[in-house]
Amino acid sequence: MQEHVQLTQRQINEDLLSSVLKTPRWWWPAVIVSAAIFLTGIGAFGYMLNQGVGVTGLNRPVFWGVYMVNFVFFIGISHAGIMISAILRLTQAEWRRPVTRAAEVLTVFSLMSALMAAPLVHVGRPWRADLWVFPYDFARGVWINIRSPFVWDPSAVMTYLTASTLFVFVALIPDLAIVRDRTDGLTRKFYAMMAMGWRGTPRQWKLQAVAGILLSALVLPVFVSVHSIVSWDFAVQIAPEAWHSTIFAPYFIIGAIHSGVSAVATLMVIMVWVWGWGKYLKPDHLDAIGRLLIVVATTWFFFFFLEWVFALYTLEDPELAVRELQVFQWPWSGLFVVFLFTAYLIPVPMWMFRSVRRSYFWMFVTTILVNIGMWLERFLIIVPGTMRRGDFIFDWGSYHPSIIEILMVIMTFAWVALGMLVFTKLFPLIPLFDVKEGMVFRDEIRIGRRVVPASIRE
């Protein structure tokens, strides 16, 4: 990390509060478009509730379609926040400072999208979904069946959502005080209430530092459990035999980190382009995240390879049937090729080049490709998996998503965009106090005839 520009606290306030204190011309149109797409999806959802799940492409034997793909995809994206924020915080990686909050907020909105995709939309009759999780029907005395993954899932996802939201809030308190000090009237009252009287005493800063470490350490095990449990939604099922895999939990987790960290890199580039925060999110940051992505992507690819080795080594019919569908049957074969190239074969070799890792444009393109690939990966696990073409299986149906499903998939993406836009208007997306602390701890040291930037650590 060789680039460093020393900035004053006032400059940092002016730069990073620009999203909160000013409204650029593009903001309202962006919000209106996102909200319109989101509301169209809500309309499609209403239509599905009225007409029944027959309006979707779901039918025997494929009862899991793009809603579940979206669920797993957004749970994966949500791993970005904790991967970036908690792990980098615990390892005291200096480059984390401007990135953490955006990653954490992306986690929160992605989790909401995941909840929208599965418990709300996928179940068809969502008012019944609560009876699986909270069936406290005292009149009949029926209680939850804790042996079902559909009870484990909400408990893990809700724990993760609560933890991530609180994580964002705790780290936001000092910045809320900064906004409070720069606003007046009712707006000031709102931020004053949220900041709870924060003044910045040594005690409060000490607690803030300990909180960052402690919450990171507590959220990490939850982060691991969430995608493990999502993978067990697949692995413990009786029907699709091809999903009976012991490596599903780590395979899903590393896949989630791959797509999540890529999503954070995409978001970083968008933040530079739309807010002009290039002083804070420098090519150095993208370089660091690019190196991290090479390791993560290769580990994920190793698990993907293992999954195939285990499937082919056993030569079990259900496994072979699914692999055959994925590789040889159109359109899945075409999607499989797209998935392989976008998730690994194009981006990773490109990230080997320093000039790509340090380019906003190329990092944007490659990380978008990764997420197209990772969405397709989940699609190719779910749809050919549930088709289960084998001996003594007589439901040889296929699956094509209907327009209603497509609208609802787009709705979940619009929700994340809308959430991020509104959050950025209300709260700073780059943690000001963290960036300021980085400035306090930065210095320059002379080594021989060179002066190099250094970071002081307690």
Added chain:
Amino acid sequence: MALRSVIGLYTDEDTAANALDAVAGAGFDKGEYDVLTGTPYPDGTFGEEEPVHKLYRFPLIGAACGFTVGLLLTTGTQLAFPLITGGKPLLSIPPMAIIMYEGTMLGAILFTVVGIIFESRLPRMFMGAYDTRITEGYIGVTITSDESKMERAEETLKSAGAEEVKRGWEQTDF
């Protein structure tokens, strides 16, 4: 007894540290003065003592509570409606462990957040003497004491090189 507070604003760390020494030298108790900054500094930058806290107890208590709730929920509900599913034992340990694990973590996290807020002495009803320039890089040294000591406090802060000294809002003992 009503309390008053006063703040002196300093532009650099050394002057603020000297001001803190001056305040201590002027006879104010440790509990009466504090430093306010817009960014975290290493412990003891201004010569203040390292804050003592008990935050680590909160997640432990929370984890114990969460585990207990998870245990009661998984055992109690299954015993209340004893329906054998999938040929598994009524109290099947692996799925119970998942719910109890999530309960434990949720309890630990909730209590930690409560602990952070409580140990940070938040929410604070009265801001006391404060200046918005603190979040712009100024360092504030505040003295909170009874009315009779306010003039001496102002003098001390001014003579220690404060760029500006101002009185804060009144605080009240409940």
